[in-house]
Amino acid sequence: MSTIVIHGSTRENGNTEYLANQAVHDDAVHIYLRNHQIDGIIDERHSEHGFKPIDDDHHLIIDQMLAHNVIIFATPIYWYSMSSIMKTFVDRFSQLVREPGYESFKEDLQQKEVYVIAVGGDNPKIKGLPLIQQFEYILQFFGSSLAGYLLGEAGKPGEIKNNSHALSEAHLLKKKLKRP
Numbered sequence: 001m002s003t004i005v006i007h008g009s010t011r012e013n014g015n016t017e018y019l020a021n022q023a024v025h026d027d028a029v030h031i032y033l034r035n036h037q038i039d040g041i042i043d044e045r046h047s048e049h050g051f052k053p054i055d056d057d058h059h060l061i062i063d064q065m066l067a068h069n070v071i072i073f074a075t076p077i078y079w080y081s082m083s084s085i086m087k088t089f090v091d092r093f094s095q096l097v098r099e100p101g102y103e104s105f106k107e108d109l110q111q112k113e114v115y116v117i118a119v120g121g122d123n124p125k126i127k128g129l130p131l132i133q134q135f136e137y138i139l140q141f142f143g144s145s146l147a148g149y150l151l152g153e154a155g156k157p158g159e160i161k162n163n164s165h166a167l168s169e170a171h172l173l174k175k176k177l178k179r180p
Contacts, residue, residue: 001113003028003177004068006061008075008086010034015160016119019152020074022170023117024177029068031061033085041091051095058092062102070113070177073135077120077151080130090138106142113147114139115173119166121155148173 003024009016012034021030036057044051065071075082082090096102116135118128128151136146150173152166160166 001070001177002068003070003072004065005030005072005074006065006089007032008073008083010083010085014076014157015152015154016074016076016117018160019119019150019166019170020072020117022167023150023173024072025174029064031064033089036061038085038089038092040088041095045094051098062096066108072115072117074117077118077124077128077131080127081134082131109142110144112144114144115147116149119152119154119160121153124151124153
């Protein structure tokens with residue numbers, strides 16, 4: 001199984017990135033949204049001409065994402081939700097499903113195994129659940145479902161390395177993603 005990790009952290013080498021790296025094999029592809037230009041959506045669903053094309057990196061990332069069997073969205077938990085760059089990336093799905101060349105996006109996403117890895121410092125096993133539910137609803141909209149998730153607790157940089165429970169769960173996910 002080929003795996004891609006879409007990283008939504010603005011901090012390089014942060015706790016979420018570290019945990020995600022522990023959960024995937026060395027050949028996984030990593031996309032760091034912080035290194036790409038992704039413009040926000042301007043809602044033109046109901047305008048006469050629909051959405052205007054946006055010249056940024058969204059399609060480049062989507063094309064890479066769809067080329068893999070497993071998609072992992074890795075985001076820190078910010079205010080009980082995903083990071084702003086991850087939210088901007090996901091918000092653009094509304095535009096994507098109406099764009100030429102992406103007519104089969106919904107069906108393509110249904111064929112993927114999707115996971116979420118998130119790290120927060122304030123009781124994420126409970127307070128991270130709204131984030132997980134948000135991803136579940138997003139995937140349900142596309143006729144898909146969340147294959148699993150991993151919530152780690154860490155606040156200060158590097159703290160995740162001391163979270164044996166989260167690291168153990170990452171190891172289990174890595175075993176699950178092992179190719180046959």
